[in-house]
Amino acid sequence: YHAKLERDRISTYATEYDINTVERLQLLADLHAALDAGQLRVVYQPQFDLADRSVVAVEALLRWDHPDRGAVAPDDFVPLAENSGLIFPLTAYVLDAALAQEARWRQAGHDVRIAVNLSARHLSDLALSGQVSAALDRHAVPASSLVLEVTETGILSDPARADVVIKAVRALGVAIAIDDYGTGNASLSYLKRLEIDELKVDRSFVSNISSDDHDLIIVRSTIDLALALGLRVVAEGIEDAETEEALRALGRVIGQGHHLGHPVEAQEIDALLASERAPARLPTER
Ligand code: C2E
Ligand code: MG
Ligand code: MG
């Protein structure tokens, strides 16, 4: 342990992703307090049916406004929370906030799904489906409106267990999406065996399809495969109009990315959904 501390301390390649142990422990302690201190909030990124640019779903993304450090990125604190078990109350918080918001959108007559990220650890938690079911009941949101995003890593850490947990959640009517698809080690046999509903093609493949032939080939065949298997396909990381155009030509795809809409406060999604209701007042595309 001391050797590791020393290694970390003298590490010369320390980056924001490789902070030393002491700092990590401090950040973790701060994160424990953050939930009660109201420093955590949820933002929402829209997903569009590229065929008609309508909003079909919204992904809930966690934000931490640290009093001293300012905004801490989820990629920096979610792994800490996963290692410490704090991920369980964090996910419960996000699920609750997202479903409360989804209930409001539904009451306003908007039919959009809500997507919530799970961490790998939830896929070995046999209590997950019960908690999801209770949260849906609490907010009177139908299971079919919820998508839970999981990663290949999460599935592969204990495939048999993940299978059981995923089946239990799907039995409620909740959809399961494989997030960041293509970056993990999931083989095609998992796609065949696993009961999933949606594939989210990772942005590292999507972002450059209009300029990189290899990326285009990979994304095209992934979309073909997923659609042929009857899965919904979401392309992440659409950062420009050319990428959106290229994707539209590849089939019935849902798009997410900065070109289409950044993660924003719930009220901004309200405005976006309201503008869809009044096409005469739709702003012209930029
Ligand atoms: P993710 O689930 O794959 O979420 C998509 C990430 O890509 C988000 O980063 C989003 O802001 C970003 N993004 C969206 N469109 C674009 C684009 O066009 N270009 C680029 N460069 N990025 C784009 P964010 O919010 O920083 O979250 C990062 C990761 O942290 C998420 O990846 C997810 O794995 C994790 N995360 C976020 N919120 C939660 C949560 O509530 N629970 C758990 N367990 N993990 C979360
Ligand atoms: Mg996600
Ligand atoms: Mg993703």
Ligand code: MG
């Ligand atoms: Mg990601």
